[in-house]
Amino acid sequence: MPAAARPRLHFYPLESNPDIFTQLMHNLGVSTSLGFSDVLSVDEPDLLAMIPRPVLALIFIFPTPQDYERLKAEAEEKRPEYRGSGEGEDVIWFKQTISNACGLHAVLHSVTNGAARSYIQPNSTLSNFLDTAIPLTPKSRAIALEDSKEIAKAHYDAATQGSSWMSQNPEEEPDGHYVAFVKSSKNGRMYELYGNHKGPIDLGSIVPEDEDLLCEGALNVVREFIRRDGGRNSGFSLLALGPSAE
Template sequence: MSSKYTANTYDPYLEPPIPIKAYIPLESNPEVFTQLLRNLGAPSLEFQDVFSIDDPDLMAIVTRPVLALVLVFPTSEIYEKHKAAEEATRSAYEGMGPGEDVIWFKQTIHNACGLYGILHAISNGPARDYIEPDSILSRLIEECIPCDSDIRAMRLEFSDELEDAYTVAALQGQSAVPEDANAEVDFHYIAFVRSHKNGRLYEMDGDKKGPIDLGIQLTEGKDMMEEDAVLGVVRKFMAMEKKDLRFNLMALTPKVV
């Protein structure tokens, strides 16, 4: 198990330097994501692959309602330049407490963007109602809501039960697990969620300065796959990459019994 100390507690005068916490990357696989949901305390939800956002027949395969979307995409030079320009215009998020439009987690665990995508998807909007009482998720959310983003990040880093649940799921993937959790990976996960406060669409990326209100008021009674505005945002992400088509979209839905 990796060290409980992170870059947030780094003291340059200590020898040796305290390492940043890292997890082995989570495979972009709905079965792995669903297993982690189950481990964390939301067994009545599941992730499903979205095979198309344009073909009505393929879209109809996805169970409804869709409560949130998680997108995985290549972190190319094009994306990094776009992100840097966008983030330069934004201030660090200072939201906290029950009045927040969304609950956001700053990513400080290396290679764990899949985990943060899941946490953002399940912690916001109607998905939160599916979390079992006294579960890992319910306790974490209860602890994190009154905290600022730095304290939230530390609570996630220091949670042994979160790390254990993650590791069990991550080892179930079909891809070869990297020997070094600190190894760089070429993909990133973000979530799109509906605010439980104002019904607006938010982009949730723990690697940015905070949640992004996309300025889209979602129609009451429609889910995330019925709203063409939501899929339009996903299309814009894909349009940034003219040659690299290694995108995958997963939908968070009630589990089919």
């Protein structure tokens, strides 16, 4: 007799607020010396200069554009299913099986890759979870994330600090997506990490060795995302992970 299907979990979505994302990161056990900041422009040098450096990861939040699902399906059809596991992976990637957990996955992808990973505190919720999850296949890793009551609580405590969570039904999909951009500590290449893809997307060696993820090459990736939607900026936001502003 086949095993019963696992019920789909539903989380409250995270607001695209740097304070909420920072709280979740700290709840998981990342050092308080790191924090998320709003990137108010990808073109204005004066506004970019306000961002604490170095930037270790970016989270790009964008509304669902016209034909998004069709275009995503066409692109994903050409990609092989990712099967990586273990410490040999160029980047750590989490397949998303929890509804409305795009924000959680973006935070996980941001802090478990590149230089940010060294800020995870020993014996913390995230450190203990990684000990279990990293050796697993993507499917088993996703199940481990579903089963982590500690991560679910960390997410709930952060998500319910937002101003809109009480008006949201966790079983309804919000109009927005959260994509993380990271620089691999293994090969120095930039990756797009999104749990609803088939796996990590290698964007190439566009971040020089001595530069961070707010360099021109990385910003051009974000500009291209915006351009694909006809250049409309409404609904887009960008968070940078770097030194805490406090």
